[in-house]
Amino acid sequence: MEIAVLPEVTSAGVIIKAIIILAIISAVAGFGTYLERKVLAFMQRRLGPMHVGPFGLLQIAADGIKLFTKEDIVPQNANKLIFQIAPSITAATAFIALAAVPVFPDFTIPEWIPLLGGVFVPSIAADINVGVLFILGMMAAGLYGPLLAGMAQANKWGIIGSARTAIQFLSYEVVTGLSILAPIMLVGSLSLVDFNEYQTGGFASWMVWQQPVAFILFLIAGFAETNRTPFDLLENEAEVISGYATEYSGMRWGMFFIGEYANMITVSVIAAVMFMGGYNDLGFIAGWLIVILKIAFIFFLMLWVRASWPHIRPDQLMWLCWKVLMPIAVINIVITGFVMMV
Amino acid sequence: MSLEQFKNRSVGTQTYKMVDYEPTPDTGMGRFQRVVSRTFRGELFVGLYVTMREMINALFGGGMHTTKYPFEKLPISPRYRAIHDMLRLLESGHYRCIGCGLCEKICISDCIKMDTRYDENQRKEVTEYTINFGRCIFCGYCAEVCPELAIVHGQRYETASEQRASFSIFDDMLTPKDALGQQQEFDGFGAVSPNADDNIKKTPLAY
Numbered sequence: 001m002e003i004a005v006l007p008e009v010t011s012a013g014v015i016i017k018a019i020i021i022l023a024i025i026s027a028v029a030g031f032g033t034y035l036e037r038k039v040l041a042f043m044q045r046r047l048g049p050m051h052v053g054p055f056g057l058l059q060i061a062a063d064g065i066k067l068f069t070k071e072d073i074v075p076q077n078a079n080k081l082i083f084q085i086a087p088s089i090t091a092a093t094a095f096i097a098l099a100a101v102p103v104f105p106d107f108t109i110p111e112w113i114p115l116l117g118g119v120f121v122p123s124i125a126a127d128i129n130v131g132v133l134f135i136l137g138m139m140a141a142g143l144y145g146p147l148l149a150g151m152a153q154a155n156k157w158g159i160i161g162s163a164r165t166a167i168q169f170l171s172y173e174v175v176t177g178l179s180i181l182a183p184i185m186l187v188g189s190l191s192l193v194d195f196n197e198y199q200t201g202g203f204a205s206w207m208v209w210q211q212p213v214a215f216i217l218f219l220i221a222g223f224a225e226t227n228r229t230p231f232d233l234l235e236n237e238a239e240v241i242s243g244y245a246t247e248y249s250g251m252r253w254g255m256f257f258i259g260e261y262a263n264m265i266t267v268s269v270i271a272a273v274m275f276m277g278g279y280n281d282l283g284f285i286a287g288w289l290i291v292i293l294k295i296a297f298i299f300f301l302m303l304w305v306r307a308s309w310p311h312i313r314p315d316q317l318m319w320l321c322w323k324v325l326m327p328i329a330v331i332n333i334v335i336t337g338f339v340m341m342v
Numbered sequence: 343m344s345l346e347q348f349k350n351r352s353v354g355t356q357t358y359k360m361v362d363y364e365p366t367p368d369t370g371m372g373r374f375q376r377v378v379s380r381t382f383r384g385e386l387f388v389g390l391y392v393t394m395r396e397m398i399n400a401l402f403g404g405g406m407h408t409t410k411y412p413f414e415k416l417p418i419s420p421r422y423r424a425i426h427d428m429l430r431l432l433e434s435g436h437y438r439c440i441g442c443g444l445c446e447k448i449c450i451s452d453c454i455k456m457d458t459r460y461d462e463n464q465r466k467e468v469t470e471y472t473i474n475f476g477r478c479i480f481c482g483y484c485a486e487v488c489p490e491l492a493i494v495h496g497q498r499y500e501t502a503s504e505q506r507a508s509f510s511i512f513d514d515m516l517t518p519k520d521a522l523g524q525q526q527e528f529d530g531f532g533a534v535s536p537n538a539d540d541n542i543k544k545t546p547l548a549y
């Protein structure tokens with residue numbers, strides 16, 4: 001299978017796919033902000049954005065125009081270079097991580113489409129054999145964005161924000177790694193395509209049923225990874241203004257935002273592909289549709305949780321990750337190991 | 343919940359529900375047990391259920407709370423002190439103000455200016471009457487003091503203006519001649535809104 005695919009992976013194809021990923025994910029991230037506002041509003045019995053376009057759909061465009069045209073302020077005592085680079089770290093790593101994430105099944109472009117008709121398209125921009133590791137590494141590297149931004153901006157809230165970034169990073173990263181170690185042991189590969197192939201047997205073969213504990217741990221760590229409530233310590237407005245993003249305005253702030261939403265999408269995709277059967281057909285529903293539904297569900301779960309739960313203190317996060325989740329993850333790995341040996 | 347229960351002020355006869363605070367554990371094992379029991383009590387899922395219920399209720403059950411303000415307006419309470427109205431006598435249609443000048447005297451921000459003269463029947467006639475709404479603090483003293491219920495607070499609360507001094511003259515505040523039938527009588531400052539009973543609800547603290 002792998003060998004048969006390889007000749008089709010041309011450099012032009014990879015570039016096209018990269019551009020498509022970039023375009024679609026930025027658009028979807030923008031749409032995600034709209035969805036978040038709408039869902040949060042509904043859960044609080046409000047209407048959300050209503051007046052720009054039908055159902056407020058063009059609010060995204062209005063926000064985009066606002067972000068692009070806003071004045072870009074660099075504070076006087078900030079370290080200018082780092083201050084300016086930091087947002088692009090967040091955005092870039094979020095998109096780079098998506099390169100190794102397969103979203104759709106492999107497909108062939110229909111013959112009737114001019115130019116590209118009949119071309120076989122593999123599902124993934126770069127099916128590297130350390131896919132999971134690469135994604136986690138990239139998302140971890142993305143944390144440099146808030147860290148450097150907070151330290152470069154000469155603002156006490158920024159400093160607290162970046163200190164919290166470090167704390168959060170130290171806490172959840174262990175749990176993320178350990179929680180998906182057990183599924184990796186079962187599949188025996190780090191490539192997400194292999195993960196998908198492992199769960200071809202329909203609903204009952206989903207990884208969730210074999211590794212429920214790992215799934216829950218991964219979700220919790222994923223929430224921390226994307227700074228979502230209950231772990232939104234980095235920019236919790238009630239406590240640290242905007243944390244690392246306090247001094248940012250305009251498009252630089254927008255890049256943090258897009259990065260965060262792209263990360264949310266990445267985590268949703270990973271959860272869908274690793275634990276929830278990936279893009280295999282489910283009964284009569286086509287694989288590409290079911291995977292979108294799964295991703296949308298996890299994305300919705302993040303919004304749902306944000307509307308429902310309070311957030312926790314940094315020390316509680318460390319306590320939770322080191323004293324509760326990590327032991328559970330280790331026990332899960334040991335049990336998985338025993339079960340595999342016997 | 344009926345109005346009577348709210349009016350019952352005698353503390354001893356009511357049924358209060360005391361919050362059951364557990365004692366804080368001081369041993370490590372006790373704390374551990376508390377963590378375990380709290381983790382598996384499922385309260386977090388109750389939270390998720392509540393928001394989902396509200397969302398479904400809002401979307402499909404008509405529970406949406408938003409009033410689209412400039413297009414929809416809620417009735418305001420009769421106690422609200424908005425821009426003044428000058429009322430007319432219902433029988434003759436003549437304005438009620440007798441030019442006594444009490445409102446001008448009592449106005450604590452000195453924003454009412456009026457002038458009167460005797461007309462041909464030796465009755466007092468208001469020749470000039472302005473209120474500077476840039477100064478008015480909407481204290482309501484003028485309406486309180488008026489012996490004829492001539493000056494009252496009306497329902498116009500959208501008072502944003504481009505200038506600090508924004509005068510309103512007598513004829514602007516006076517009920518139009520042809521709208522005499524719609525003139526609303528002033529209930530007085532203690533009046534509750536007509537739908538006050540419907541607005542009393544249980545405080546939604548319990549889930």
Ligand code: SF4
Nearest residue numbers: 449478479481482484
């Ligand atoms: S409401 Fe108070 S401040 Fe305004 S005109 Fe009447 S008395 Fe004067």
Ligand code: SF4
Nearest residue numbers: 439440442443445488
């Ligand atoms: S107190 Fe009433 S009656 Fe007297 S001048 Fe003022 S508005 Fe007219």
